Amino acid sequence: MIESVISLLSPLFASAHVRWGIGGSVLLAHHGLVEHPNDVDLLFHPDDFAVAERILKQFGKQQPSQDKGVFLTRRFEEYTIGSVELDLIVDFKIQHKAGVFSFIFDETAMTEQVSFGGQRYPFMHLEDWYVFYLLMPGRESKVRLLEDYWQSHPLDAPERLQTALAASLPDSIRQRIEHTYRYAQ
Template structure:
């Protein structure tokens, strides 16, 4: 189901020059860390979201969004296409005890364009999602999954962790990122 939604969206985003990236459980599944993704998490470059939103509204149904709580993300929309739930994120920000973590979606946010059945899929960095999961409540299992993964795999983008370390972070999270940065290379 998720693959069919991605194969529907990918050419439409490409023809409209939308900069986007796939994260969350689909990213974890791409790296064979989980077997069944929960939903589809897509991040967009802020300049391209209006076009992306037009595409999404033609294909799916926008769902009512819930209280964002600690999330200060500029746009967080939930869509359903078929039976697939999509979380659409623009300008990801999360408030924590040491300040606000802001993710900048730029040309370095996507690590690879995977070709599959004639389509290209832009996957984000595991390192970025590690930081996101550390900051989000209730994601310890995904944090542990990634930490275990890096015990036997090198970091793909250690510079992404350096970028995160330059941001305000709670000490406990900073220490975990520094540990992974030192030992997973």
């Protein structure tokens, strides 16, 4: 069902020139790290979110907003299409004890355009989601999943970890990223 929803939205986003990326558990599933994604996390370029939301409103139902917790994200909207939950994220930010981590959505935010059934899908970098999961409460299992994965697979985008290290981060997270950067190449 998740694939059919992404297949529905992808050509619509493409024809509207929406810059977007697939992350979260769908990204992990794409790399064979989880079998069943929980939901669909879609990040959007800030300039394209209004268009993306108009497209989604044609097919999905917007859900009530929930408490943001540590997230200082400018826009976070939840939609459902059929039984599939989608999280729409713009200007992704996470507050932590050393400050605020801000994700820059630019032309380097996508690692690849993967083709399925003649359509192309923009997947984000595992390395970015590793940093996100380190900063998000309750995501240690996903952090370990990625660290285990990199024991037998090289980093695809080590520069993404270098970029994260230039940001304000708690020392414990900085040390973990540095360790992963050194040993996963």
